[in-house]
Each structure stands twice: as structure tokens, then as C-alpha cells.
Amino acid sequence: MSAGDPTREGETLRRAFTALVVVLLYLPIVSVVLASLANTRYMIFPHRVWTIDAYREAIGQYTTADLHATSLKIALLVAILAVALAVPGALAFARFRWRGRRLYQRALLLPIFFPQPVLGLALLVALSAAGIVPDWRTAVFAHLVWVVPIATLVISIRLYGFDPAQEEAAYDLGATRLQAFREVTLPAIAPGIVSGALFAFLLSWSNLPLSMYTTGADTTLPEWLYSRMATNYSPQVPAIAVLSVGASALAVAAFLLARGLWRRAASSPATRATS
Amino acid sequence: MASQDHSNDRSQDRSRAGPIAMAPVAALLVVGFLVPLVLVAWLSLMPERTFGLDAGLTGANYVTAVRDGYVVPLGWSLAFAAATTAICLLVSWPMAKVLARRGSAFALTVTILVALPIFVSESVRLFGTSLFLMPRGGILAGSVNALFGIQIGSILYTKTATLVGLVYVYLPFALFPMILGLAQVPRDQVDAARDLGASGWQVLREVELPNAMPGLLIGGLLVFVLAFGANTEANVLGGQSVAVITKSIDQRFSYAQDWPLGSALTILVAAITAAVVFPVLARIDLDRLLRR
Numbered sequence: 001m002s003a004g005d006p007t008r009e010g011e012t013l014r015r016a017f018t019a020l021v022v023v024l025l026y027l028p029i030v031s032v033v034l035a036s037l038a039n040t041r042y043m044i045f046p047h048r049v050w051t052i053d054a055y056r057e058a059i060g061q062y063t064t065a066d067l068h069a070t071s072l073k074i075a076l077l078v079a080i081l082a083v084a085l086a087v088p089g090a091l092a093f094a095r096f097r098w099r100g101r102r103l104y105q106r107a108l109l110l111p112i113f114f115p116q117p118v119l120g121l122a123l124l125v126a127l128s129a130a131g132i133v134p135d136w137r138t139a140v141f142a143h144l145v146w147v148v149p150i151a152t153l154v155i156s157i158r159l160y161g162f163d164p165a166q167e168e169a170a171y172d173l174g175a176t177r178l179q180a181f182r183e184v185t186l187p188a189i190a191p192g193i194v195s196g197a198l199f200a201f202l203l204s205w206s207n208l209p210l211s212m213y214t215t216g217a218d219t220t221l222p223e224w225l226y227s228r229m230a231t232n233y234s235p236q237v238p239a240i241a242v243l244s245v246g247a248s249a250l251a252v253a254a255f256l257l258a259r260g261l262w263r264r265a266a267s268s269p270a271t272r273a274t275s
Numbered sequence: 276m277a278s279q280d281h282s283n284d285r286s287q288d289r290s291r292a293g294p295i296a297m298a299p300v301a302a303l304l305v306v307g308f309l310v311p312l313v314l315v316a317w318l319s320l321m322p323e324r325t326f327g328l329d330a331g332l333t334g335a336n337y338v339t340a341v342r343d344g345y346v347v348p349l350g351w352s353l354a355f356a357a358a359t360t361a362i363c364l365l366v367s368w369p370m371a372k373v374l375a376r377r378g379s380a381f382a383l384t385v386t387i388l389v390a391l392p393i394f395v396s397e398s399v400r401l402f403g404t405s406l407f408l409m410p411r412g413g414i415l416a417g418s419v420n421a422l423f424g425i426q427i428g429s430i431l432y433t434k435t436a437t438l439v440g441l442v443y444v445y446l447p448f449a450l451f452p453m454i455l456g457l458a459q460v461p462r463d464q465v466d467a468a469r470d471l472g473a474s475g476w477q478v479l480r481e482v483e484l485p486n487a488m489p490g491l492l493i494g495g496l497l498v499f500v501l502a503f504g505a506n507t508e509a510n511v512l513g514g515q516s517v518a519v520i521t522k523s524i525d526q527r528f529s530y531a532q533d534w535p536l537g538s539a540l541t542i543l544v545a546a547i548t549a550a551v552v553f554p555v556l557a558r559i560d561l562d563r564l565l566r567r
Contacts, residue, residue, distance in 0.1 A: 010475075014369040015381065021370060022388050025443070028403030029395060031414040035406045043409065045417030089300035091292070094565070098293025106556050108300065111308050113497060113552045115504015117521045118544050119308070121528060125318060125538065126311035129328060145307035148300060153565070160566040206396035208507060222396040229402050229511065238406070241399045248394055 029245070036238035043233075054235035055243070063224075064240055068247060071221045074136055074211075075204040078143045082151045082200035083193055089148065090155035090192075095164065108149045116146065120213035127214070134216030142214040143204045150203065151196035158192025190262065198255045205248050312545060319538035326534060336539035345523055345540055352520040353547075356503035359441040363449035363498045364491065366442070370450055371487075375457035386454070393447050401511040404440055405431060408512070432514030440508035445501055449494040455564060456490015457483070489564050496555050500548050520544055 038047040058064050123142050170180040208222040221244045228237045320332045374382045407414045410429035419427050430436045460483050468478050506521035527537030
């Protein structure tokens with residue numbers, strides 16, 4: 001590219017625009033943090049007194065722990081079950097050649113391309129028809145309907161980048177189907193599986209529209225925040241919101257740590273190879 | 276010869292492996308997606324305000340849906356969805372061009388920054404938006420007042436605020452498929468077109484758009500469908516200024532206890548969604564889009 005190239009000028013403009021949009025995307029999240037640092041029942045910004053009292057109160061409360069526990073057990077179960085279903089699901093999506101694959105690929109996308117509140121209501125109708133009283137376990141099921149297709153796509157993207165010839169080579173060396181999968185394919189797609197689990201966990205943790213109709217008497221964090229936004233506002237509400245975001249940030253940090261450890265283990269020589 | 280037979284065995288083996296591997300996912304989709312929708316469709320044909328599934332079929336709920344003016348919230352939802360899609364695509368395009376470039380530290384950082392809020396609950400983000408937009412003591416109005424001594428108005432509880440919320444929440448869903456799509460545009464084709472004297476507009480129309488189209492379609496479709504069925508944005512930011520269709524459906528199910536009418540409206544939403552989704556999904560080659 002020569003100097004004074006119009007495309008370079010365009011690139012600078014585009015970068016500035018991109019940076020501006022990113023700033024705008026974070027304004028609401030920053031606003032929640034700012035609102036949590038007050039001690040007044042009604043928000044009058046800028047606060048006369050800046051304090052972290054709301055966090056102290058929120059952390060001491062039973063509600064906070066209870067909400068986090070409910071959201072956590074749902075999200076953990078969703079992550080584990082989603083991966084268990086999505087790994088074979090992704091093999092069928094991206095790896096195996098079989099009749100009906102095209103149809104399956106498209107059917108899998110339908111829950112993603114579907115309004116979640118409507119899916120939640122439909123599940124509520126189905127639960128009531130089956131005589132099942134909704135609680136946190138039915139929410140796990142509802143989340144799975146939406147999360148498993150996403151986890152399957154995430155793992156599929158990794159599978160597309162994996163050369164099947166490697167597996168063929170293992171067969172030629174006398175490996176059984178299971179051995180080839182365990183020793184060759186699984187390590188290759190492991191990063192995709194970990195990302196899939198993280199996606200599943202975070203999407204379940206932050207989900208509102210499905211939980212709203214399928215948790216019954218149990219309450220997740222997003223549901224509680226949604227109900228307290230309009231009525232009963234206090235600085236504790238934004239404080240708990242910040243805590244919930246902090247908790248999911250912890251999950252991301254754990255993920256990055258696990259990935260780092262995995263990479264180190266994978267790059268260290270002489271772990272498998274033989275046998 | 277022997278190895279030939281061996282590999283034939285294996286490919287046959289694999290054609291059986293597909294159906295076996297997909298079975299658990301397929302079972303989930305049938306029980307968790309197909310059956311509930313069929314049940315809702317059936318319930319929508321029951322007489323009004325019944326809860327059983329055996330009260331005799333009728334189309335009355337669909338007549339009621341039209342006669343009682345549910346076309347209005349349906350229209351608002353469609354209008355919001357269309358506007359949200361258009362704005363998201365326009366905003367995403369220049370961003371995607373920056374972010375589709377590989378090996379750029381700026382692109383990587385921004386991509387991560389844009390992706391992270393997806394995992395912050397909608398309730399937190401919309402709550403933040405309303406705190407930001409609140410009149411007088413809100414973050415924006417309060418700051419402006421403290422800094423410049425000016426009292427500014429607020430768009431909170433208007434249709435505009437609803438649209439802002441929708442664009443805010445669904446922008447990443449347009450952006451990320453668009454990045455995938457733009458990554459398909461061969462760099463040398465763009466350069467070749469420029470060398471041959473093509474204008475920026477011609478490059479966009481003849482090279483970039485056709486190549487990026489699958490990503491654009493997927494992103495646009497995703498935003499349209501999700502915005503069409505969204506109700507939280509309208510509830511939190513729109514207040515009483517607008518009723519969207521999912522809010523009406525929710526009210527039929529909760530306050531009004533009229534599940535058959537709620538089901539009929541649900542089926543209308545599902546039918547419109549399917550009419551938009553099916554033609555696009557049929558056209559897209561997923562293998563090509565997802566393969567790096």
C-alpha cells in the first residue's frame with residue numbers, strides 16, 4: 001500500500017468507529033458498577049457518598065448465596081450434559097459422511113434461530129401437559145435445548161480443522177476405532193470441547209428468557225435481577241449484578257488457566273506416543 | 276486390494292456412525308423442541324380458556340387473534356426486528372472489515388471485547404442501559420448536569436429506547452457471522468479488482484458482498500428472529516410505550532389464563548419465524564462457512 005492510499009484512510013476511520021462502538025457496548029455495564037457504589041434508595045448520580053456498603057450487605061445475605069447456588073448448579077449440569085451430547089453430535093455434524101446429514105445440520109440450527117421466550121413458553125405448555133411441576137431441573141432441560149446446538153457448532157468448527165487422515169493413519173497402524181478416537185481425535189478437538197463447555201456454562205448462567213418460564217418456584221440470578229429492576233430497587237441490586245458478572249469472569253479465568261495447563265501438557269514430550 | 280476392502284468397510288461403518296452419533300442430540304430436539312411446538316399447535320385449536328387437550332378442535336382462537344387487534348403488537352415486533360436487523364448489519368459491516376483481518380492485535384482485542392458482554396446476562400445489560408438513560412439522577416443525565424449544569428431529557432420508556440436496547444443486545448449476533456463471511460473474501464481478488472481500476476463501490480458490490488453473503492444472511496437472520504421474539508428490551512426500556520407480540524403472549528399465559536389464545540399467538544410467531552428461517556437455511560452451505 002502506498003502512502004495516501006484511500007483504503008488506508010478508510011481503515012483508520014473504520015478502526016475509530018469500531019473503538020467507539022466497543023466503548024458504547026460497555027457503557028451499560030459500567031453504569032451498573034457505578035450505581036452499585038451508592039447508599040441511597042433512589043439513584044441520584046453523581047452519588048453524594050461513594051461506598052461499597054451495598055456489596056457488604058449483599059455478600060452477607062442469604063438471598064445472594066442462594067441465587068448463586070441455583071444458577072451455579074443449573075449452569076454446571078448444563079455444561080456437563082451439553083458436552084456429553086455435543087461431542088457425538090459434532091462428529092455427526094462435521095466428520096461422518098452419512099445420508100440425512102444435511103437435514104440434521106439444518107434441524108440442529110432451528111432452536112438457535114428461534115425466539116427464546118417463545119421456546120420457554122412452549123416448554124411450559126409441554127411440562128404442564130406431562131404433569132411435571134417446573135423447578136431448577138426442568139430449567140436444565142430447557143437450557144439444553146438451546147445450548148446443545150450451540151456447543152455442537154463450537155465443537156464442529158474445531159472438527160472441521162482436524163485432518164481425518166490422521167485418524168486413518170492410526171487405523172493403518174492397527175488402532176481400533178475407540179483407540180483412534182481416544183488417542184488421536186479427542187486430543188485434537190479437546191480445545192473445542194473445553195470452549196463448548198465454557199459457552200454452555202456461560203450461556204446457561206446468563207440466560208433469562210428460558211429460565212423465566214421453566215424454573216417454577218426456583219429463581220436464578222438473571223430472573224431475580226429482572227424482577228428487582230422495576231420494583232424494590234436498592235443499590236444492592238446492581239451490587240449483586242456485579243457479583244454475578246464477577247462470578248462468570250472467574251469461570252472464564254478458570255477456563256484460560258485450564259487451557260494453558262493443557263497446552264503445556266500437550267507440548268511436553270513423551271507423554272503418550274508409545275503403547 | 277485387501278486395504279481397499281478394508282477402507283470400504285470403514286466408510287460403510289462410518290455411514291452407520293453418523294446416525295448413532297446424532298441420536299442423543301436428535302432425541303433432545305424432538306422431546307425439547309418438536310413435541311412442545313406440536314403441543315402448542317394442538318392447544319391453539321382448543322376452545323378459549325380451557326386447559327385440557329381434549330375439548331374438541333376449533334379455529335376460534337386464530338379468529339380472536341385477528342379480531343382483538345393482536346395484529347398491532349405483531350406489526351410492532353416485525354417493525355422492531357426489521358429496524359434492528361438493518362442497523363445491526365450497517366454497524367457491523369465496517370467493524371467486520373476491521374476484525375476479519377487475521378494476525379492483527381487490534382482485531383483480536385476488539386473481538387474478545389465484543390464477545391464478552393454476550394455472556395453477561397441480558398437482565399444485567401438492560402438494567403445498566405436503563406440506569407444509564409434514567410432521567411435526572413441517571414448516569415448520563417446526572418453526569419451532564421454535574422459537569423455542565425444542564426438538565427437533559429431522557430429517551431427511557433420510549434420506542435427509541437427499545438430499539439437502542441435491541442441493537443445493543445443483538446449486535447454481536449450480526450457481527451460474528453459477518454466476520455466469518457468476510458474471512459471468505461479472497462484478499463487477492465479485492466487487490467486485483469482495485470488494480471483493474473474498480474471503485475470502492477464496485478469492489479463492495481462485485482467482490483466483497485457476494486463472497487461475504489452467507490455470513491451476512493446468517494447474521495441478519497439471527498438478529499431478525501431473535502429481535503422479533505424479544506420482550507425484555509421492550510419491558511425494561513420501552514415501559515408502557517409499546518406492546519410487542521411476545522409480551523401479549525406472556526400476558527395471555529399468565530394474567531389472562533387463556534392458554535389456547537396464547538398458543539395461537541405463539542404459533543403465529545413460530546410460523547413467521549419458520550417462513551423467514553427455512554428459505555435462508557436451505558440456501559447456505561454450512562460446511563463451507565464453518566470450515567476455516
